[in-house]
Structure formats: C-alpha cells, structure tokens
Amino acid sequence: MCVKVGRETMDRIKYFSESDHKNTKNLLERCQLFIGAHDAINDLVKVGTYESQIPGKPFINQNDRIKDVYFLLEGEVDILINGRGIATRCAPTHIGEMAVTDPTARRSATVVPLENCILLRIHELDFTTIANxxxxxxxxxxxxxxxxxxxRGELVDTKEVTPRIFIGSSAEYLDVAYAIQEGLLHTDISVNVWSQDCFRPSEGTLAALEREALNSDFALFIFGNEDLVISRDEKSEVPRDNVIFELGLFIGKLSSQRVYYAKEIDINLKIPTDLLGISPINYRRKNRESLSVSVQPICNKLSKMAKLHGTK
Known part of the structure; x- marks a missing residue:
C-alpha cells in the first residue's frame, strides 16, 4: 500500500494502518456504505492510500473529472455547492461516491477540511471493481x-445564492445609502435602498417593510444627526426615530448578527441604550466628491459579513 503523509501526522497514519488496518476496518464498519457488505472493507484497505489534508484546502473541487472515493477516518469537512456550504461531514464517513456511479459526470461539490483530516483514498477503478x-x-x-x-433539494432550491442587503436611511442621508449601493455594485451582493420618505405610519408601509425583512439577508441603517431632543435639560442630536424603529423591526426578523447601523465618526449621537451593545460601522464624511471613498469601510464590512454568514 502506498502511504502519503506529513511528518506531523505519521503517528495517526500508523494508528490506522498497523495490525492489518484493524482500526480503519473498525471505523469503516460503521459506514452506511458497508451495511451487509463488510467483506468489501478487506478488499478496500488492500488498495487504498492514506492521506492527510489540512484545514481550508479543498481535496475535491466541484466540476473535477477525477472521481476517487474517500473515506474520512478522522476530522470534519465542509461540503460546498457553488461556494455555498450545504453540509458538514464528520468521521467516519465516505465522500465522493456519487460521481463514481456515472462515468460522464463531474464532481457535484467541493469538499474543504475544517480541521486536520486523515482519509483513505480509493482509486475510481479499484472502487468500481470492488463494488461490482x-x-x-x-x-x-x-x-x-x-x-x-x-x-440538497431542501437546502439549495429554497435559498437565493446572492445575499440581499436592505439599506434604510432618512432623506438627508440618501446620498450615503446610494454611495454604498454603488460601492457594492461589482460584488455578489444585491442592494435595495429604501429612503425614510417611504416609511409612512400606515398598515401598507409596515406590511411592505415586513416583506422586505423576510426577503432580505442583511440590513444596514444610516444613522445621522437629523433630529434634536432635550432630555434632563440637555440637548442631544439623535437619528430619525423612524430609522431606529425599522432597525429594531429588522433585528426582530433577521437577528442582530445580520443587522447593522453606520454613523459618521465625528458626530456624537445619542443612541438608545438597547443598541449600545451593537458596534456601529463608522465612516468619515469629508465632502461629496470623496463620498465613495468615505463609505468604503462600510462596503468592506458588509462584504465580509455576507461571506461569513451567507444567505438565510
């Protein structure tokens, strides 16, 4: 048997390969693939190759033509289709057997280790011979x-691939909202800007906002110093109350992990105490000509969060 190892995994490979692969056989007997076919395990370990894989580096890529079958003996992997994680597999399990059933098919998914993994790799022809x-x-x-x-039908067909971000603001800060939309124009993110002027205290508007919350994956609200309040004889600049209301509505629908607010770093705003635990995305607004540059930190943050959390 050929063995591919890194120095740091030598002991683990030895653990699985020693004593006529006793520990490997014990694990494979727990795989659904060998129900009623335990004799096939003895044939597989004779032709297999032990491999170690490091976190973050795919060992199967979607659309590949190589169709070897892998048995995950140790570790955990992520299964991705079109860049979206659809499942996580833990040892012991088998990976890649779907492509073997169709000689013309390509790999249907990418497999990425989430931690150091040890696998038993079986060449496509060897696996087919043993399965026959x-x-x-x-x-x-x-x-x-x-x-x-x-x-996969439940996870993929019912989800949009492109993350949708809702941006709310008052009329005074619409230029900031549209600058953010323009900054995300060449990303895989769909942006819907809705101004404060659209927010009427009527049933129709509330229903429309609820639909937007249900159809959005993320939301950003632009906080500005549009209003002035007097509390305990002290004057404070505050965001428009409707914008704060909508932020709360979207948090209720999407959770605080997917809803953010942005504010100018040089403006001291009085923020509701319930929002003090949420860190704002700060930007520095110099003049209209540099607005696209000013909102770049916001665009970067939204892109990062979209990649991290994906669609709902």
Whole structure:
C-alpha cells in the first residue's frame, strides 16, 4: 500500500494502518456504505492510500473529472455547492461516491477540511471493481444518493445564492445609502435602498417593510444627526426615530448578527441604550466628491459579513 503523509501526522497514519488496518476496518464498519457488505472493507484497505489534508484546502473541487472515493477516518469537512456550504461531514464517513456511479459526470461539490483530516483514498477503478464484486455496495450507494439529493433539494432550491442587503436611511442621508449601493455594485451582493420618505405610519408601509425583512439577508441603517431632543435639560442630536424603529423591526426578523447601523465618526449621537451593545460601522464624511471613498469601510464590512454568514 502506498502511504502519503506529513511528518506531523505519521503517528495517526500508523494508528490506522498497523495490525492489518484493524482500526480503519473498525471505523469503516460503521459506514452506511458497508451495511451487509463488510467483506468489501478487506478488499478496500488492500488498495487504498492514506492521506492527510489540512484545514481550508479543498481535496475535491466541484466540476473535477477525477472521481476517487474517500473515506474520512478522522476530522470534519465542509461540503460546498457553488461556494455555498450545504453540509458538514464528520468521521467516519465516505465522500465522493456519487460521481463514481456515472462515468460522464463531474464532481457535484467541493469538499474543504475544517480541521486536520486523515482519509483513505480509493482509486475510481479499484472502487468500481470492488463494488461490482460486492453488489450490496451499489445498493447502499443508491440509497445514500437518494437521501443526500433530498437534503440538497431542501437546502439549495429554497435559498437565493446572492445575499440581499436592505439599506434604510432618512432623506438627508440618501446620498450615503446610494454611495454604498454603488460601492457594492461589482460584488455578489444585491442592494435595495429604501429612503425614510417611504416609511409612512400606515398598515401598507409596515406590511411592505415586513416583506422586505423576510426577503432580505442583511440590513444596514444610516444613522445621522437629523433630529434634536432635550432630555434632563440637555440637548442631544439623535437619528430619525423612524430609522431606529425599522432597525429594531429588522433585528426582530433577521437577528442582530445580520443587522447593522453606520454613523459618521465625528458626530456624537445619542443612541438608545438597547443598541449600545451593537458596534456601529463608522465612516468619515469629508465632502461629496470623496463620498465613495468615505463609505468604503462600510462596503468592506458588509462584504465580509455576507461571506461569513451567507444567505438565510
């Protein structure tokens, strides 16, 4: 048997390969693929190759033509389709068997280790030969494929691939909202700007806002010093109350992880105490000509959050 290892994983590889692969066999017996076909395991370990994979580096890429089958002996991996994580697999399990069933098919997903992983790799032709010798393996693969396709249908078909961001502001700060929209124009993010003028205290507007909250993945509200309040004989600049209301509405629908507010760093605003635990995205507004540059930190933050959290 050929063995590919890094120095740091030598002991783990030895653990799985020693004593005629006893520990590997014990793990593989727990895989659904070998229900009623335990004899196939003895054939697989004779032709397999042990490999170690590091976190973050894919060992299977979507649309690849190489169709080797992997058995995850140690570690955890993420399954991605079109860049979106759809499932997480933990050892012991099998990966890549779907592509083997169709000689013309390419890889349907990318597989990325979430931690250091140890795998047993079986060449496509070797796996096919062994599965033909033990037909129950093909039956188990068919059952597994049906189950996974149902799961993918639920996760992929019902979700939008492009994150949608709702931006709310008063009329005075619409230029900032549109500058952010322009700054995200060449990203994989869809932006919907809605001004404070649209927010009427009527049932129709509230219903429309609720629909936007349900259809959005993230929301950003521009806080400005539009209003002045007097509290305990002290004057304070505050954001428009409607904008604060809508921020609360979206937090209720999307959670505080997906809703943010932005403010000019040089403006001292009186913020409701309930929002003090939420860090604002600050920007420095110099003049109209440099607005696109001023909002770049906001665009960067939104892009980072969209990549981190994805769509709902």
């Amino acid at each position: 010798k033990h037909p129950r393996v093909w039956q188990n693969i068919a059952a597994e494929i049906a189950q996974r396709l149902r799961q």
